[in-house]
Amino acid sequence: MSDPPTFRLLAAAVLFVPALLWAVFARDIWGFLHKRRPGSRVFVILFSLGSLFALHYVLWTLLVLAPSRSTRVLLLAASDLGAAALLAVGRHFARAWPVRADSPRPAWLAVNYGAAAVAGSVFVLADLDTVALPGGTAFVAFAAYLFAMGALTVWDVRRLARCGAWQPGRLDEYSSADVIALGLGFAALAATLAVDRLAGATGRLLAGEGSASPAVAANVLLHAGTGLLIAVPFVVRDLADTLRGFVTTAAMIAATAGLVLGVHALGARVADAELRRLLDLGAVLGVVLVLVPLQGWLRAAIDRLVFRRRRQRWPEVHSFLRTLSPELGVLECCRRTLAEVARALQLRGAAFLLPSGEAVTHGALALEPLAAAWRRWADALPQHAIGKSRFRDLPLPLLEALFEANVIAIVPVASPRRLWGHVLVRTDLLRASFSDEDDQAIDAVADQLGLVLDAAELLARTVAVERSLAHAEKLAAIGELAARIAHEIRNPVTAARSLAQQLAREPASPFATEHRLILGELERVERQVAALLRFARREDLRLEAVDLGELARATLEAFRPRLEGSGVALELELADGVTARADREKLRQVLVNLLENALDAMTAEAGGPRTLSVAVANGHGAAALEVRDSGPGVPADALPHLFEPFFSTKPSGTGLGLAIARRTVEAHGGRIAVRAGGERGLVVSVELPLAEEGAR
Structure with a gap:
């Protein structure tokens, strides 16, 4: 290009591209610092580095x-001074960025920045001809410092790199792709210095002569390419905001320059001064009325074309949440909301982890690497959404687990009543960063979901209370009916039993065997009638301090002949001093019922070892009693019904034993539960208030 002014204008435009990119990046980091106020100082170093790069290319x-x-x-002197500072800050950042790296020591920092101050001073004095150096000495010193700092920085990044390509969940540590990008950037810098040394490009720019030469053009292109290549690892970590801001700002600057130049060119052909002023006013109005509103359209177009995110995505999510019915329940509400948010943000996977340990997942997100660390460190999470390099404030074990699961963001879901859990997000590299609009919208969605879950929980509690009341009314009706039936049956059964006892006392009778069988069956009927009456009778408790270990020993003593005869091994874990506030006789009946059920289950099994375990402990502020057997167990679908009246898995069972036991335990203010014993057997656990707590 033969026209020097036009060439200088194009060269300035080329150098302004990396200046704009670094300025947009530094602005985004400043906004992050101002909004989130992270505890790590590495973001201050990052902001300084981006600002120095932008300043260098602006100069x-x-x-x-x-x-x-x-x-x-x-x-040029200001640029060289800034380059010395930039290299020192860049090497400091290279050592401080990885979350697993140790912070540089004060001595290292002193040498790093002290050498930069000395080098920068020498460069400035040489540029201003204040210090006379032999020919080429200043350039050699400048090049040596740049090569040394560049090589050390690339070496530090290579030494600390943990993975190959950039991964969305591992942006807080270095990868081999970072090493390659930085290596290419410093190679371009070396080529820039070589062109400058061989062709004197900088000298020609200073002299203002021969600006259109190929050497100067190559120097400018290589210089700008250096800034763009080194910017790649940084832009990848803030892709959404940096790309959106860079494209929008560049388009606005280009459109404004084109509009102004076009108006000036048109004004040069107009002789009327008043008309030229109107053209200038029209240019200003064009910028205000056309180009400024165009920014929103550009941002929406970038979201749509690059990130595949529609402009109406968040209004649609909010509309969906308004139609989400609490009747679906907590888990289903979480599942549907995850699917809607994943659709809006084009996520690869998401998971909702509840404090109870339950998890709702959508898409591809492996929770296995997180299981152990999450249980221990989940309480250390802040009360706001975190992502975009905000993980480094978390405990290192949790941070490593998040890296392993490729999680890029964590959003707490809370309501005024409680913390419901956390949403974990996984996506690809292109969508691994979110804009400020996305951050605000995600927080709003989390708050709205918290309110929906509150409503779902309250509705579930209301339904449970209604069912409990209906169940209580049903039990009362059953109890009244059972009492009437028992009273009607008991009298004739008693009379028949007395007659059978008299007949059984005559051993010489030819029907002695039949008489004993009749007597046994009538006694069984009488026991069932007694059980019905106990079930129908209101619990009247005589509370006292009862040592559960002592009660268990005394009760088991009566069962020893039966245990030995059935070949059942007894295992006891009876802690001393576990005292419950209870009715001794009622509690003994509960234990007898549990032991009989366990023995019946094991004796019904033909083979296999038979073991009965009884444990007493002081757990979770309550007196705990546990009975475990090695029988065949109970089908999983029958477990929820074991405490229902008249439900039994035994052919000759009345279905009242566990129902009476449950009512007795609950009358004491305790609880009883049953669960499968692993591969075999059944475990029944009882918890009762401690005598000390009851006394207070």
């Missing part, structure tokens, strides 16, 4: 356009 843009040699020399 070179101005140097190319400066009209006088003295101005160009001053700008």
